Amino acid sequence: MFNPVDSELHYKVLEHLPKIPPHLYAGSWLGKEHYTYSQNISFAYSTQTKVSPVIITNDINSPELMEWLRQNIDTNLPSVLYRKVLASSDQNFYPPHIDVRRNFALMYNLSDTGGDVVIWKEKGRPMIQQGQTLPVGAPKLFNDYSVLEEVHRFSPPVHTWYIINSQCIHSVEDIKGIREGIHISCGAYSPHVKALNPALV
């Protein structure tokens, strides 16, 4: 039986989805007026050998951008986040983790500094762990790369939608500078998730 958090593919670049019109964000960056400061959540992780950059997550505060997303990408728009990673040359990764609040993440990089998205497997464990080895809702970070094996690595093109199964362990490596993107949560029955399950289409 199909497990709704499982998927045949672990990621896919969705070239067919429309690009966000640039006038909905400011130049090549999302303008400060387009996201909220009030819910600014900043944090940094540490791994055993390196320190990650500060990561800022905000709600989007632009009715025009939200309306465009609703009309062109997902009528439901369960959750849309703006995420900024303040990467520098020696803090240039987003550590391996499993998402807590979403099964699938539809993402759009606003900067061309995004680096490589890497999907990992914990050695000796299944690719998808939620509901099998993790309590639901428990955050899961991996600060020891030696327990992980790399399964996929890809460089999402800027201004292009891509989706990942975010119940797989994933990280971003080799970020080239400040990384900005828009992230939409997708449930198992989002139309975009079908792209990860071609056998079901």
Ligand SMILES: [Fe+2]
């Ligand atoms: Fe994630």
